[in-house]
Amino acid sequence: MTSVDKPTDQVRQEGDSQQDSDTKAVTQAALLDAFGGVRGTVETMVPGLLFVMIYTVNRDLHSAAIAALSVSVLLVIVRLARRDTVKHAFSGVFGVAVGVAFALFTGNAKDFYLPGMVYGLGLGLAFFVSALVGYPLLGILLGPIFRENLSWRTRNPGRKKAYVKASFAWGTIFLAKAAILFPLYWWADTAQLGWVLIALKLPPMVLAVYFTWLFLAKAPPPIDVFAEMEAEELAEQAAKAATERAAAAERGEA
Template sequence: MSNQPGGESAAQLDLAGINDAAENEAARRAAASKEAADTVMQAFGGVRGMIDMTLPGLVFIVTYNITHEVAPAGWAALGLCALFVVTRLARRETVQHAFSGVFGVGLGVWISMKTGKAEDFYLPGLLWNVGYCLGFAVSALVRWPLIGVMLGPITGEMFTWRKESPGRLAAYTKATWAWVVIMGIKPLILFPLYFSHNVNLLGWLKVALGIPPMLLAMYVTWQILLKAPPPIKAQLDDEPAEEADRP
């Protein structure tokens, strides 16, 4: 077999080309996997956001078990939410999830103090969970899946997936239904405990079911997006002008 200049055979060059192509494909898949994971985590506040939404409920049930009174438990939970907001402001971080936590906890504290029933602290969260699932279901039915609405601005595709990428629309719809199913399990478990006035079991299960279902839904979303076509970046109105101004 004749050798190519440089001492490499055609077979060796072909093999090297195949290896390079395989490495490039592996790198592309790794980059796509990381981008999909980062996008999902960013949309839902990441680990910090989930902690901000979970810890106040834990503080409430712990304080209530110690004091057996609604008011101290409510103020302790609300104080923790306020601390989260102040800490994020001091670090110049986004306060979106912290503020939503303050609103939800504040409403729960107000209702529970009005009724004197500790289980009412969890009522706004339970109703929000039901509304959340209904909203996701309706969005999927009308072909505006909320997962796509939430992730589009983060990926830079905005809403191009609705008309220009049927594969992305199908993926976002599938992911949205996954959230409906996974997150819908929580109210099915917790509402019977609320109506039975089992405050302790309701409180501890509410905490236990705070992060795991969300992580599962995020994982399923990530897996769905890995198999979806790449996002089509949205063309901004000022981009052609910017291109024209360049030498």
């Protein structure tokens, strides 16, 4: 049966199904690009894992710090050699470098993890507060990737609602993680804190990304403001060309 022979309702259902599939695919690709995917998250785990492993064995802050910083730089070099995206790797190097500098400055190996913990707490609060005030941080971060910028705020209320829900999910997960880690910072030793941090690295991130995908996949598709601007520019150019042709024709008749 061809599409001409199919009932109108069936054709419409198939079209809606295809649109939903395309929206989910675009959402998944955008999330992978924004958060680095599983590979990016694993790469951010490796330096911390190496740090806690070495420190657990020899209790030497300097060797553990040097190893963690060295492997984070090596991961960037590998990505550069393969011409892969390096933004997540560079952010990992920066985070490790700050942790190493802080731990060496205080002389407390546990402080290697403190900057990342404070950053996670701040990020959780930012997600939560931004959702409460109607400017969900996730929408601000993902808007350019979806080519919608901030059009979801005024032109796509269903999408704004999805961003609010997703931002609340991220905020809740980050704050719950902080509620576990900060008591351990005071009560546990460096090795114990490090292993808990490693264990809590990937699962919360995967859960947050899953909730984001779930909410956005059910939301209306993004409004491509870049395509709109390009269409407007082409229309202006066509109108200008038509005006010039009309003026040229009038001069020819005169």
